[in-house]
Amino acid sequence: MSKIRVYDLAKKLGKSNTEMVELLTGLGISIKSHMSSIDEGLVPMVEESLNKAQEEASRQEIEAISTYPTVAVKDGASVSDVAALAGEKAGSAVKALMMEGLMLPATTRADEKILQILGKTFKKNFVFASEAPAQAPTKEEPAPAGDAVETVEAEPVEAPAQQPREEAPKQVSHKKLKAKDKKKKGRQDGDGELQPRPPIITVMGHVDHGKTTLLDNIRKTHVTEKEAGGITQHIGASRVEYNGNTLVFLDTPGHEAFTSMRARGAQVTDIAVLVVAADDGIKPQTVEAINHAKAAGVPIVVAVNKIDKPEAKPERVRQQLSDYGLVPEEWGGDTIMVDVAAKKGLHVDDLLEMLLLVAEMQELKANPKAPPSGTVIEANLDKGKGPVATVIVQEGTLHRGDIIHTGSAWGKIRAMIDDKGRNVNEAGPSMPVEVLGLESVPQPGEKFTTLSSEREARELISQSEFERRETDQSKAKRLTLEELYEKMQTEEIPQLRIVLKTDVQGSLEAFHSSLMKMSTDAVSINIVHEGVGRISESDVMLASASNAIIVGFNVRPDSNAKKIAENEGVQIRLYQVIYDMLDDVKAAMEGMLAPELREHTLGQAEIREIFRVPKVGNIAGCRVTEGLIRRSAKVRLIRDGVVFWSGELSSLKHFKDDVREIKAGNECGLSFEKFQDFRVGDVVEAYEILKEKKSLD
Structure with missing residues (x-):
């Protein structure tokens, strides 16, 4: 029987990948992810289950709406007008529409579908005035008998002039965020003094891709004009008010500043905005920004900028970003991407809405009454x-x-x-x-x-x-190739992290390919960042934050990078011959492998007499029959061919002298660590555990 991918089925039935995985799991169909396949013969059962669930949800929704107070909305009213009738902010209405897959601004004219979504959200039975009953209750309490019930009408508000969009708003699926949103709303109020706080957002990206221009538009200031050459010269921090919400933006002069804080344990950023020019695509600093954001462990929202240019290719940018693990939501991934034109302000509001949505997912809270x-x-x-x-x-x-x-x-x-x-x-x-x-x-x-x-x-x-x-x-040399074994003992799967820099692109590709081929199931290589050119401060700070070493081929660190590497304890390995580098990396990987443990028998002794010594206890008088008995060895006591006890020696004597070892044919006195129950005729076997280094071959 033919198969169908889960994500194809989700697309066919108009569901998100997450919803489809949950549905199939609930039906008892064994799958791992949206990439799994199922028999096409199961599709009718899935469709039937989905139809029943939708019918039940619709029935419950209709029953619920019928109990809500009816509110009349005048024809031509906007989304913000409808929100105002419910006593809610326009931002809440926009967010509710986003949850249903509609990315629409607050000035959008309301239609039946919008009224239905907002009615369900705000618990109101919104109807257009032309369709409203003669007497429609508008209050929660029942109206007095015989009295006319007044309906509330919203005057249409003329939408402000907007710049024409070059394309219809994208209806990006955000239904997968609803489960977490519901969970948050259903929480008990047990957070004490914790209150929501504004998100802190860092804007990153390649030079001249429009980072500061985007912020300039958002803040309605002219930061770019004040700066030499239009390039950001320092870290700026600013607050922005949007739809009744506050966002805090950081504009960094370089990613090393972003990661230096991370390397020192300061997790400041809540969201990273990656700005990529649609007419230029992925560049070295774009890749660097992605790696820095991933190292910091913060969610990434991509702003595909300059879409107003004739040569803009936003889809090509999405494809390039997918190669670096940033898969757009509309392609079944988890990364939110918004097309913008920073200079014209095109779709910037959509970007802000997405940032607020991601911030809400994170449930950012703080206690304003705590010690600052x-x-x-x-x-x-x-x-x-x-x-x-x-x-x-x-x-x-x-x-x-x-x-x-x-x-x-x-x-x-x-x-x-x-x-x-x-x-x-x-x-x-x-x-x-x-x-x-x-x-x-x-x-x-x-x-x-x-x-x-x-x-x-x-x-x-x-x-x-x-x-x-x-x-x-006493700065520990933790990040040297020779000592990586001890550092990696706490990790489930040992991993050698590398920041790779070479002189030319050809060398970079050759090194990357050679290193990745060396990864095994026992120990792997993770290239945290790679690039062409000198080893910079940013490379060092990223290596520090990621616990990586820096490998350079025909390149050198600048003076500042060298100084920071010494201060941060980051090792820089420089090579001119590729085989030298590969040999060193292989040796490091072998050092990270857990050694193989092997038991080696040293010898045996027979207990022939027992001496009782006051304040000491029993001493076993023995004769070494095979090999040798060593004071530092582990021992086991064998009685009638069965191991009776295992442990360690507390003393080894030849007559009255303490000795390190006794060889076969000689007599000795043995005492055991916390053990006295030995007998004449017992055999003492001495052994040691040897650690043998594993090889990748």
């Missing part, structure tokens, strides 16, 4: 202001006058300045502020906390400096 803490984003020494640090509050509320401590710096906050340049007295969760009043310049990526007194701050700084000196003196 957060992370230093950037810091510098200003001639007029002194040490200045840009920080993001992650927990609690930071106040002017608080004593702040970062590990390497401290101070009493004299002033706080927000992203709009205004002085503020407090900063809550996810709020970026510039802090003045520090005694010295802290390091980006350091965590900050507040203290009760300046004395406590000075003591902590002294302690931190002492610990830092101790760490520098």
Whole structure:
């Protein structure tokens, strides 16, 4: 019988891959994922089950809607108007439509389908005024008998002029997010003081692909015009209000800044936006950005920019991204991709809606009443202001006058300045502020906390400096090829992580192919990042964050990269002959294999007499009959051909002298670790466990 893929069946029946997998599993059909195949003979059963489920859901939905208060909506009303009638925000309505696969802005004119979706969401029976009954209840409580019930009508709001779209809005499936959304709504209110906080979003991508231009449009400012050559010169942090929600954006000058915070244990970013130009495609910095975001473990939302250009090929970009593990949702993957034109502002609202949706999935919360803490984003020494640090509050509320401590710096906050340049007295969760009043310049990526007194701050700084000196003196050489075996013992499947840099693309492809062929089921190779050109600071920070080594072929690290590698304990291996590199990597992989354990028998002795020594216990008087007995060996006691006890020796004596070993033909005295129940005639067998190094061959 012919087969059909689960994802093909899902497409045929208009279901998402996740929904189809759940349905098949519920029917008892054994599958692993949406890539599995099932017999086509099972399709009618699946369709019948699906139809029954839809009929039952429709019946329940109709019954539920009939109990909701009826609200009349005037013809021509927009989505935001309908939301206002229900006392809800326009953003909530847009989000509800997204959950049903409709990516529509709040200014869209409502139709029957939209009213049905919003009615189910807001628990209202929305009907157009022309179709409303003469008397329609609008309140939850029953209307008094005989009184006319007033219906509420929404005046149509003229939609603001919008730039023409080049294509219809994509109806990306987000139904697979509904289960988590329902789970969150059904939770008990047991989070105490935890409250929702704005998402912190990092914008990444290749140079000149439009990162800052996109932010410029979102923030309605002119950041690009102020910067030399239009290239971002520093980390900016800004808050953006959209549909009643707040988003915090970080614009990084390079991915090394992003990963340096990750390498120091500071997980600041909640979502990474990867900007890719539709007319340029995947570039080296794009790949680098993907690797950095994956190393940080944050969800990636792709903004395919410059779709307004004639040479734009967004589908080609999607295909390229799929090769790096970012498969679009519309292709059955998990990565949200939005086509935008940053300069014109085309589809930017769609991108913001997607970011809010991803943020809602993560259920980001913080306690504004907790002791304030957060992370230093950037810091510098200003001639007029002194040490200045840009920080993001992650927990609690930071106040002017608080004593702040970062590990390497401290101070009493004299002033706080927000992203709009205004002085503020407090900063809550996810709020970026510039802090003045520090005694010295802290390091980006350091965590900050507040203290009760300046004395406590000075003591902590002294302690931190002492610990830092101790760490520098005893910095572990964890990431050398020779010592990777011990480091990998805690991992289920040993993995050698490599950042690969070569002089030319041809060498890179040859090295990549050779290394990947060396992976086995016992130990694998993971190329965290690869590229052409010198070894940069970004490469070192990524290797540090990923616990990787750097392998270079005919390239050299620059001075800054070399210095950071020494500080971070990252090993850089440089080669000019490919076989030397392959031999070293093979040796490292073999060192990561768990050794094979083998027992080796040393010898035997027979107990011929038992001596009782006061305060010591029983001593076995023995004669070595075979091989030798070694003090450090493991022993087993054999009685009548059966192993009676196994353990270790506590002493080995020749007459009254302690000795390391006794050979065959000699007599000795043995005492055993925590064991006294031996008899004359018992045989003592000495053995040792040998570790034999495994080979990949």
